[in-house]
Amino acid sequence: MSTEQLIANSIAVLNANWRDGFTVPSGQLYPFQWNWDSGFTSIGTCLFDLDRALLEMETLFTGQWDNGLVPHIIFHSEKETTYFPNFDFWETTVNAGAPQKPKTSGITQPAVHGFVLEHLLNRFPNEEKVKAWAQRLFPKVVAYHRFLYTYRDPHHEGLMFMFHPWESGRDNSPLWDESMDRIVIDKATLPAYTRRDTKIAAADERPTADQYDRYVYLLELGKKHQYDGPGIAEESPFLVQDTMMNAILIKSNASLIRIGEQFGFDVGELKEWQAQSIPAYQRKFWNEDLQTFTGYDLRGEKQIIGKEIGALVSLTAGIADEKQAKALKNYLQQLHDRGFYLCPSFDVDSPRFDSKRYWRGPIWPHMNWLVHQGLQNYGFNDLADIVRADAIHLIREHGFYEYFESNKAQAASLTQGYGGDQFSWTSAVLLDFLDA
Numbered sequence: 001m002s003t004e005q006l007i008a009n010s011i012a013v014l015n016a017n018w019r020d021g022f023t024v025p026s027g028q029l030y031p032f033q034w035n036w037d038s039g040f041t042s043i044g045t046c047l048f049d050l051d052r053a054l055l056e057m058e059t060l061f062t063g064q065w066d067n068g069l070v071p072h073i074i075f076h077s078e079k080e081t082t083y084f085p086n087f088d089f090w091e092t093t094v095n096a097g098a099p100q101k102p103k104t105s106g107i108t109q110p111a112v113h114g115f116v117l118e119h120l121l122n123r124f125p126n127e128e129k130v131k132a133w134a135q136r137l138f139p140k141v142v143a144y145h146r147f148l149y150t151y152r153d154p155h156h157e158g159l160m161f162m163f164h165p166w167e168s169g170r171d172n173s174p175l176w177d178e179s180m181d182r183i184v185i186d187k188a189t190l191p192a193y194t195r196r197d198t199k200i201a202a203a204d205e206r207p208t209a210d211q212y213d214r215y216v217y218l219l220e221l222g223k224k225h226q227y228d229g230p231g232i233a234e235e236s237p238f239l240v241q242d243t244m245m246n247a248i249l250i251k252s253n254a255s256l257i258r259i260g261e262q263f264g265f266d267v268g269e270l271k272e273w274q275a276q277s278i279p280a281y282q283r284k285f286w287n288e289d290l291q292t293f294t295g296y297d298l299r300g301e302k303q304i305i306g307k308e309i310g311a312l313v314s315l316t317a318g319i320a321d322e323k324q325a326k327a328l329k330n331y332l333q334q335l336h337d338r339g340f341y342l343c344p345s346f347d348v349d350s351p352r353f354d355s356k357r358y359w360r361g362p363i364w365p366h367m368n369w370l371v372h373q374g375l376q377n378y379g380f381n382d383l384a385d386i387v388r389a390d391a392i393h394l395i396r397e398h399g400f401y402e403y404f405e406s407n408k409a410q411a412a413s414l415t416q417g418y419g420g421d422q423f424s425w426t427s428a429v430l431l432d433f434l435d436a
């Protein structure tokens with residue numbers, strides 16, 4: 001397929017997934033607005049319809065709670081019933097500060113908004129409407145970061161926690177296995193539910209039934225504590241400080257500081273967060289033996305051992321020092337030399353690696369976008385080019401899927417990717433990659 005055709009197809013996917021003011025990740029599988037998906041989508045949409053890209057982010061923030069939370073799903077339609085868990089299962093009315101309309105979930109996702117604002121400002125430096133948009137959203141994004149530092153950092157370390165794997169955006173990563181295994185499921189007390197995802201995507205490419213029981217358990221735990229109560233940190237068996245969520249938060253803090261300074265907003269609070277977060281990330285997450293950053297299991301009080309894609313986002317946020325950056329770069333270079341597409345979502349040498357199951361091994365194009373930028377930050381341009389080229393190649397050969405086979409030998413016999421088709425962020429980051 002020619003590059004022109006690829007661009008036309010990407011735009012067609014994004015047009016088909018556009019609803020009234022926002023883009024669904026995938027028409028069938030995910031029929032609502034997802035938080036971090038919208039950020040990546042704006043980065044692609046702005047290249048052919050700037051107004052829509054701006055509206056995408058504004059619509060997302062109509063779901064913001066009084067406490068600052070930006071939920072992971074905004075259920076703009078209450079009639080759509082093909083996704084589980086829907087708004088009625090979340091019951092966010094337990095929290096008086098949750099909006100009545102639109103209905104939302106009660107958890108969040110990676111804090112991409114700050115860097116998305118800056119990305120668009122940099123792309124369109126002379127557009128007054130982009131400047132006005134960034135100034136309108138700035139206080140809302142800061143309020144969201146304040147939520148994370150207030151409600152998700154009980155020991156005031158400068159590192160936020162998550163209490164549900166869906167918050168990480170990397171739902172069934174093997175990183176969470178040990179914490180998830182801590183959850184004892186009592187079927188008698190777990191509310192009855194019916195999954196919808198496995199009716200649309202292949203079951204062996206999705207999380208398992210046991211994992212879904214635990215997702216529901218943690219949802220109920222959040223609900224019990226109004227989704228923001230201190231009881232979450234006290235009780236949750238799953239309580240994790242994640243490498244990627246914290247790296248993205250730090251990256252967005254940096255963007256907000258620059259934006260705030262450009263437009264004359266007070267950035268004192270942002271600078272304080274940043275001054276605490278970067279050294280804390282360095283101190284707590286670097287693992288000398290593994291030569292990578294590893295998240296921290298707050299409940300188990302230990303590092304979460306595993307080589308995983310989230311650590312590579314530290315490059316994008318500029319957290320890694322030169323030596324650490326080189327180690328991360330070497331890790332990826334070796335995978336490339338051994339015949340893997342970049343960047344597999346989990347350690348290919350681990351027995352827990354699964355090249356087709358969701359976040360346990362496949363390639364995710366928006367992750368390539370983040371890592372590509374990170375490698376460029378440190379001047380590793382040749383490898384950055386490979387990361388970009390691999391994403392383009394997989395989409396060109398296998399379609400606009402949600403994720404892709406990471407083992408080149410296995411991918412050779414496949415004609416398509418995995419998970420949902422006609423995927424928004426796949427199309428969006430492809431547009432940006434092709435525009436570069």
Ligand code: 9WN
Nearest residue numbers: 025030034036037072166169170171
């Ligand atoms: C739960 C929408 C979302 C992404 C996540 C991805 C997947 C949802 C699901 O789809 O998660 O949020 O139902 O599996 O893991 O990163 O935002 O594309």
